[in-house]
Amino acid sequence: MKRRHFLKNASLTGVGLAVGSAVTSCKENTPEKIVAVTNTTPETKAILPIVIATWNVPNATAKAAKVLQEGGHILDALEQGCMVEEADVKNQSVGKGGRPDRDGNVTLDACIMNKDGDCGAVVYMQNITHAISVARKVMEETPHVMLAGKGAEDYAVSTGMKRDNLLTEASKKEWQEWLKEAKYKPIINIENHDTIGMLAMDKNGDLSGACTTSGLAYKMGGRVGDSPIIGSGLFIDNEIGGCVATGMGEEVVKTVGSFLVVELMRQGKSPQEACKEAIMRIINKPNSNYKNFQVGYIAMNKKGETGSFSIHQWFSMTKFQDDKNENLQSGFVVKAQSN
Ligand code: ASP
Secondary structure, three states, X not given: OOHHHHHHHHHHHOOEEEEOOEEEEOOOOOHHHOOXXXXXXXXXXXXXXXXXXXXXXXXXXXXXXXXXXXXXXXXHHHHHHXXXXXXXXXXXXXXXXXXXXXXOOOOEEEEEEOOOOOEEEEEEEOOXXXXXXXXXXXXXXXXXXXXXXXXXXXXXXXXXXXXXXXXXXXXXXXXXXXXXXXXXXXXXOHHHOOXXXXXXXXXXXXXXXXXXXOOOOOOOOXXXXXOOXXXXXXXXXXXXXXXXXXXXXXXXXXXXXHHHHHHHHHOOOOHXXXXXXXXXXXXXXXXOOHXXXXXXXXXXXXXXXXXXXXXXXXXXXXXXXXXXXXXXXXXXEXXXXXX
């Protein structure tokens, strides 16, 4: 059943409720019988599954797509896709090998959200490589949506995960170099693979998403960005679509970026148009100093259409569909200066 038809029925019957595609009338005053509207009918003719991720991370999207192609669960796909980058010590923006804060501590943020709107997150977590796995466990195995710091770390250990030193020699050396001047100046498009944000649509047309990061390099101790915050770094509404963000987290939080993109898609904008408008909100704020920082969004709607947009040139999205990985440059506002 199309959502529009359902809404029409709902307004005619007073309280009309749908489970999957079935419509059920409920008496008022029986709220325990009231269930959320979840239209799981795929509206898409796209070839499924689809996996998209921020930046150029073909190994991560290929891993997630493989899990889906083999009939695996979408959350396994997202988790294992993100884990590829978390374990890669050469990726200095995520997991083990991530750049530390200004005190030399590597602190991780991550979140995950499923088609039913359930979510889990960890913030400011140290000594555990796979933050995305802990976020998933928070969602599936605790009564909470977010655990922070030592609590998150201890919880991870209690589930059997091992503590590890996340500060690699390479990241330590760079940090010690940085300390000589200790000038805090986030670098736009650092290394071409910042935070890993991933969205997937499985063969049923259902969407979920995940996001994992070590946050901004040389941030203040205790700082948490957008990436683990549902609505800012990631948002999924399985009736409409999903969005995930990367870049200067403070600016994403101030505009509740990923939620905004999904709501703009609800109003009829394509994923690309919605990402663009969310970027323009940041740029058009009074006193915005957008020339000095990057923000990028990627989004997918219920039809399997995708799009991405960023403030500065050279943000890209990796897309795996139909057995093929592509790295697609996003739309942008500020052209990169040639060297
Ligand atoms: N969004 C992340 C944060 O603010 C960093 C990034 O994506 O570069 O922590």
